[in-house]
Amino acid sequence: MVVVEKYLKCLIVDDDADDILMVREMLEEHGSELGLMVHSVSSIDDFFVRLSQELFDLYLLDYRMEIGSGLELLKVLRQKSEDVPVIMLTGQGDQETVVEALRLGATDYVNKNRLNPEGLVHSIERACRLYSEAREKKELARQLTLQSEMLTGLSEAVSSLLRAPGHRGGIQNAIETMGKACGADGAILILHDSRKTGESGEWEIDSLWNSTEGGITFDQAKALISTASNRSETLRILERFWSGDLIQPLTEIPSFGYRNSILLPIRVQKSFWGVLVLGSDAAGFEWSAYRQSCLQTFAGSLGWELKRNHESFTLHELVEQTSGGTGEEFFEALVKNLSNSLSVQCAQVFELVERGLSQARLLKGWDGKAISKNEIIELRNSPAEEILCGMYSFYPEKVAELFPHETAFEKMDIESFAAVPFFDSAGKILGYLSVVSRFPLVDSERILSMLRMFGARAGAELERQRSEAKIRTMAYYDSLTELPNRVLLNDRLEVALRQACRNNSQVAVLYLDFDRFKSVNDNYGHLVGDLLLKEGARRLQECLRKGDTVSRLGGDEFVIVLPDIRDSGDIARLALKINAAIKAPFNLEPAEIKTSVSVGIAIFPRDGKDSVTLIKKADKALFNSKKSGRDSFSFSEPDHPEKSL
Known part of the structure; x- marks a missing residue:
């Protein structure tokens, strides 16, 4: 059963008081676990009054009211919200009514003449589950947009640091770019210099940015770190950063003049350079883990800008070449330019393999001649074993002697190895960035710092890719069976039809459903019904060729697309193979289920020239199979009654 959030507000819209009472009693007696607060209105006017006041979490609409159509109210609700669950209550039950309601955006429909508590509760659970999935999809999309904006801001800010001709101008532009990207209202860069004394002691305000004219001023910022402020809270915090007592970002510091602030230490190698303060005055603003992760990466880049004199050219080249790309383009640019910038034999970026606790897969590698990818390696007893513990690995010389079983090192005459792990915004290890060289790695601090900097960028990009892949899966695949959904089915069918036109070949569309599936749900419950659908989907896939498509439309309805069919005999x-596969008993706890399928078949180009017509003809042929006794298949033939076999 779907776990539903407590106190969901439900509105029944029906002009029949008896029907309202009946639905209320069913929900109060059998739907208590749903946590519903049930309200009702019996007129169109009352409906619009409530709609102007608030949007309920769930609506039960009567299809045909004496003073107006429930479909009109459904249209109004869909203009207000695309996702809110709406269940139509109909006393007619004809197919046209159901199709029209679903077309206009109803989540489900219930026939009042056959209304029962279990069915109503199940319909509400299903509607709430679909609503929850839609909200999750939107939230993932929002998070992906935020991540994309942060990554773009991070790349632009780092590029600004390296492109700006003047030190102060570069810092100022970068802070402003990063501040805007993360939604901050202002930023202060406070640097530490042990050689300086005076009113501000060892601290000074280097740069200041405000999104509005009314932000904190230089004088106000200086006052925060003044020794005349009797060793203020601000100074105590800064000194804890300087001493190494505070390493991670520190948030919610009201003394910097913002509603909430975040302080990021700037460290280069083993030296502490200062603190970057970003603040927001927005109520409810959150310095999320992802924001903090990107800001930490930016703080690292800031530190390198303060110390980059003799390395500026190579670092500039590396950032310039990797700042604009995403996906494989980014990883390829990263390893190529990292290898060139550090003058090493090979640069590689790996991701840890989820199913293998000590394995990693090569995303991209560059040896100066060619790109490599997808190799799986074992990290145990390798130079990169420390990565599994979240630690860097550094062997400045004689790495081939220390790991004689790594035959590739000896073949390539490798002398040294360095690797740094990268993480997602939650702190989980995603993979690592590594380099190998034929010469000793003498500048360990520079090499490891650059690997950390660009490893963090690689981690952010890999996390973005995974979020994007999750959204893509939700958009194109059925969550229960993991089969293609209606959207992906239509895409693949259109591709198959275009190929058939070019090749003068045939395409078959099979529309099928499980016979008497409702009785399985009624007798054994929806959990067993779902297990039957999942196992049935697996069996259907096993019956098909490579290149065929089986998709789930919903309920127990599936559509199969067979491109490049020679004749109806195939x-x-x-169809006989599918029937035999489905008729084999399903061993599902707590019972053994026996069922069959009915199949309707349409063939391109004989039965139709487009996907809509073919699916419609196959659906009609399925109806004939059902009518002829189920456990059969029917061909649709133009100008002739469908033949059942």
Whole structure:
């Protein structure tokens, strides 16, 4: 059963008081676990009054009211919200009514003439589950947009640091770019210099940025770190950073003049350079883990800008070449330019393999001649074993002697190795960035710092890719069976039809559903029904060729697309194979289920020239199979009654 959030507000819209009472009693007696607060209105006017006041979490709309159509109210609700669950209550039950309601955006429909508590509760659970999935998809999309904006801001800010001709101008532009990207209202860069004395002691305000004219001024910022302020809270915090007592970002510091602030230490190698303060005055603003991760990366870049004199050219080249790309383009640019910048034999970026606790997969590698990828390696007893503990690995010389079983090192005459792990915004290890060289790695601090900097960028990009892949899966695949959904089905069918037109070949569309599936749900419950659908989907896939598509439309309805079919005999043999596969008993706890499928078949170009017509003809042929006794298949033929076999 779907776990539903407590106190969901439900509005029943029906002009029949008896029907309202009946639905209320069912929900109060059998739906208490849903946590519903049930309200009702019996007129259109009352409905619009409530709609102007608030949007409920769930609506139960009567299809045909004496004073107006429930479909009109459904249209109004869909203009207000695309996702809010709406269940139509109909006393007619004809197919046209159901199709029209679903077309206009109803989440589900319930026939009042056959209304029962279990069915109503199940319909509400399903509607809430779909609503929850839609909200999750939107939230993932929002997070992906935020991550994309942060990554763009991070790349632009780092590029600004390295492109700006003047030190102060570069810092100022970069802070402003990063501040805007993370939604801050202002930023202060406070540097530490042990050689300086005076009113501000060892601290000074280097740069200041405000999103509005009314932000904190230089004088106000200086007052925060003045020794005349009797060793203020601000100074105590800064000195804890300088002493190494505070390493991670520190948030919620009201003394910097913002509603909430974050302080990021700037460290280069083993030296502490200062603190970057970003603040927001927005109520409810959150310095999320992802924001902090990107800001920490930026703080690292800031530190390198303060110390980059003799390395500026190579670092500039590396950032310039990797700042604009995403996906494989980014990883390829990263390893190529990292290898060139550090003058090493090879640069590689790996991701840890989820199913293998000590394995990693090569995303991209560059040896100066060619790109490599997808190799799986074992990290145990390798130079990169420390990565598994979240630690860097550094062997400045004689790495081939220390790891004689690494035959590639000896073949390539490798002398040294360095690797740094990278993480997601939650702190989980995603992979690592590594370099190998034929010469000793003498500048360990520079090499490891650059690997950390660009490893963090690689981690952010890999996390973005995974979020994007999750959204893509939700958009194109059924969550229960993991089969293609209606959207992906239509895409693949259109591709198959275009190829068939070019090759003068045929495409078959099979529309099928499980016979008497409702009785399985009624007798054994929806959990067993879902298990039957999942196992049935697996069996259907096993019956198909490579290149065929089986998709789930919803409920127990599936559609199969068979491109490049020679004749109807091929289709008939497949239909018989499918029937045999499904008729084999399903061993599902707590019972053994026996069922069958009915299949309707349409063929391109004989039965139609487009996907809509073919699916419609196959659906009609399925109806004939059901009518002829189920456990059969029917071909749709133009100008002739469908034939059942």
